[in-house]
Each structure stands twice: as C-alpha cells, then as structure tokens.
Amino acid sequence: MNATRRQPVPAAAPSPDDGLYGITELAREYGISLRTIRFYEDKGLLAPRRINGGRAYTRRDRVRLGLILRGKAVGMSLAEIEHILSLYGEHGEGHAQQLDYLIGRIDTAMAELDERRRHIETMVAELGEVRGELRRERAARQRAEKKGVRAS
Amino acid sequence: MNATRRQPVPAAAPSPDDGLYGITELAREYGISLRTIRFYEDKGLLAPRRINGGRAYTRRDRVRLGLILRGKAVGMSLAEIEHILSLYGEHGEGHAQQLDYLIGRIDTAMAELDERRRHIETMVAELGEVRGELRRERAARQRAEKKGVRAS
DNA sequence: CAACTTGTTGACGTTAACGTAAGCACTCGG
DNA sequence: CCGAGTGCTTACGTTAACGTCAACAAGTTG
Numbered sequence: 519m520n521a522t523r524r525q526p527v528p529a530a531a532p533s534p535d536d537g538l539y540g541i542t543e544l545a546r547e548y549g550i551s552l553r554t555i556r557f558y559e560d561k562g563l564l565a566p567r568r569i570n571g572g573r574a575y576t577r578r579d580r581v582r583l584g585l586i587l588r589g590k591a592v593g594m595s596l597a598e599i600e601h602i603l604s605l606y607g608e609h610g611e612g613h614a615q616q617l618d619y620l621i622g623r624i625d626t627a628m629a630e631l632d633e634r635r636r637h638i639e640t641m642v643a644e645l646g647e648v649r650g651e652l653r654r655e656r657a658a659r660q661r662a663e664k665k666g667v668r669a670s
Numbered sequence: 671m672n673a674t675r676r677q678p679v680p681a682a683a684p685s686p687d688d689g690l691y692g693i694t695e696l697a698r699e700y701g702i703s704l705r706t707i708r709f710y711e712d713k714g715l716l717a718p719r720r721i722n723g724g725r726a727y728t729r730r731d732r733v734r735l736g737l738i739l740r741g742k743a744v745g746m747s748l749a750e751i752e753h754i755l756s757l758y759g760e761h762g763e764g765h766a767q768q769l770d771y772l773i774g775r776i777d778t779a780m781a782e783l784d785e786r787r788r789h790i791e792t793m794v795a796e797l798g799e800v801r802g803e804l805r806r807e808r809a810a811r812q813r814a815e816k817k818g819v820r821a822s
Numbered sequence: 823c824a825a826c827t828t829g830t831t832g833a834c835g836t837t838a839a840c841g842t843a844a845g846c847a848c849t850c851g852g
Numbered sequence: 853c854c855g856a857g858t859g860c861t862t863a864c865g866t867t868a869a870c871g872t873c874a875a876c877a878a879g880t881t882g
Contacts, residue, residue, distance in 0.1 A: 540858090540859090541858095541859075542858075542859085552859085556860090556861095571859080571860070572858090572859060572860080573859085573860090
C-alpha cells in the first residue's frame with residue numbers, strides 16, 4: 519500500500535484566499551485534538567478533500583464539525599450524530615417521496631431532541647425544589663443564630 | 671471470603687406491606703437489567719439495604735434510580751449523575767456554610783443543565799430550518815409535477 | 823429428593839470514543 | 853545539509869458502561 523507518496527501541506531499556512539482550512543486550524547478553533555478529527559473522519563462524520571495528501575476542510579466541513587460537537591455537548595452518541603448529520607446532507611436531487619421521507623426523519627429527530635429537552639427541564643425543576651428547601655432551611659438557621667446571638 | 675452465607679429472599683414476593691422492592695421489580699419497572707442495577711450500586715449510585723443477603727430497595731432508592739435514568743436520558747455520565755445525586759442526599763444537619771455550599775453547587779448544576787437545554791434548542795431550530803427548506807423544495811416539485819401532468 | 827426459580831459474586835468480553843506512541847514523508851529556515 | 857515543524861498511517865492502550873457466563877446458595881414445588 520505504498521503506491522502514492524504523501525506530500526503534506528507545506529505548513530499550517532492559513533491560506534488566506536481559498537476557503538480551506540487545515541486540520542490544525544480546525545483543531546485549535548474547536549479546542550479538540552487532531553486525533554479526534556481524524557477519528558470522526560474514520561467514522562464517516564467528516565470527509566475532507568485531500569490536497570497533496572493532506573486534509574483540506576471547507577466551510578461546510580467546519581459547520582459539520584460544529585454540529586458534531588454540539589451533538590456531543592447534549593449527550594448524543596456519534597451514531598446519533600451521524601444520523602442527524604445525514605439530514606443536513608446535500609439533497610441535490612430527490613423526488614417528492616425522498617423529500618417526504620427526509621422531512622419525516624427530521625420530525626422524528628426534532629421530537630427526540632424535544633423529549634430530551636423536557637427531561638432536562640424536569641431535572642432543573644426538581645433541583646429548583648431541592649434548592650428551595652435548602653434555602654428555607656438556611657433561613658431557619660439564620661433566625662436561630664440571631665436568637666442565639668441575642669441571647670448571649 | 672465465605673464467612674456469611676447468602677439467604678436469598680424466598681421469592682420475588684412483592685411484599686405488599688413494607689415499602690420495599692426487590693431488584694427484579696425495579697428492573698422490570700424501569701426496563702433495565704439486574705446487572706445494570708448492581709453496576710450502579712458498585713458505582714455508589716445506589717445503596718440498598720440487605721435483607722438476608724438480598725437487596726431491598728426503598729422508595730427513596732426508586733427515586734434515585736429514576737434520577738439516574740433521567741440523567742442518562744439527557745446524556746450525563748454516571749460521574750455527573752453521581753454529582754447531582756449527592757445534591758439530593760439527606761442534608762440532615764449542616765451549618766449555614768454547608769447549606770450555602772450546597773445551594774451553590776445546585777446553582778452550578780442547574781446552569782449546566784440549562785446550557786445543555788439551550789444547545790438542544792439550537793439544534794432543534796437548525797433542524798427546523800432544514801425542514802423548511804425541504805418543504806419549500808417539495809412544494810416546488812409538486813408544482814412542477816402538476817405542470818408535467820397537465821402537459822402530458 | 824430432584825428440578826426450578828431467584829438471587830449473589832467474580833471474572834472476562836464488548837463497544838464507543840478517543841489517547842499515545844512509533845515511524846515515515848515533506849518542507850522550510852538557517 | 854540538518855533539524856524543527858507539520859502531517860500521515862498503523863497499531864496498541866484506555867476508560868466507561870455495561871453484557872455474558874459460570875458457579876454457588878437457598879427456598880419452592882412436583
């Protein structure tokens with residue numbers, strides 16, 4: 519498997535003109551490792567162009583990476599994220615059926631995310647109740663302390 | 671390590687009186703495996719009483735398990751969940767300082783959950799946009815098809 | 823009493839999501 | 853020309869969160 523030789527991009531040159539980014543730029547921009555970005559590629563979540571053996575990322579790729587990281591932030595697995603990402607894909611040509619199917623899948627995804635959101639709201643509410651109890655208790659302590667002070 | 675012999679609870683008897691539950695009951699109720707429940711115990715997330723060697727769960731334990739599963743549903747790691755669970759613990763006696771500390775931690779937890787919720791809302795909104803595009807495209811196709819039909 | 827059920831522990835296997843290390847390629851600055 | 857910097861691939865290691873399996877114990881039932 520050593521037919522073609524790799525010709526790494528000369529440097530991490532930000533190449534101000536064409537809208538392409540190097541892997542290091544993306545890594546720094548999003549605060550993740552090179553390994554992670556390559557890993558996402560292995561998983562099929564990213565598919566950067568190859569220029570002289572090096573990876574070249576477009577703005578679209580950057581957006582996709584952003585989606586991936588946001589997905590992770592809300593606790594989605596890479597598989598789920600892949601699922602979602604496919605909904606953003608170029609739906610260049612597609613019949614009405616395909617469109618209906620896609621829209622259906624998006625509805626499903628939105629519903630699932632919404633359920634997740636509701637779960638979170640429930641947890642926030644419950645934590646709020648606990649906090650309320652603690653506050654009342656704290657207030658009681660303070661009154662007690664004041665009494666103590668006045669009594670001393 | 672065979673000092674004490676286990677004396678498994680006679681059956682999965684729902685023991686209608688005392689408010690205690692067996693591991694199988696909990697597993698079925700929440701749709702998870704026995705192994706998972708024991709695993710959570712190993713992790714310190716649950717600490718059921720032992721009755722004759724068998725695990726006996728109280729209502730409190732059931733609530734905790736519910737919190738654990740909800741945490742998982744929103745994408746929290748068991749470590750994070752453990753963190754949250756500790757906020758529900760019996761704060762039987764504690765000075766004002768302790769209470770302030772606890773309240774602060776709850777505030778932090780709530781803020782983090784809220785951020786997660788916002789991320790989700792962003793994703794839902796973005797998906798909504800994609801869906802909007804697809805709908806417009808579908809409408810265009812339908813108009814085109816009508817034309818085609820009329821022309822045929 | 824034998825078989826079955828429910829439960830316990832311990833050890834090993836698995837999947838996801840990376841990290842780490844090794845070794846080679848290429849290019850630029852001095 | 854030499855070393856530093858950047859990148860690529862391959863391969864093995866790691867952590868979390870369980871699953872699977874085996875062996876054992878104690879009661880329940882035919």
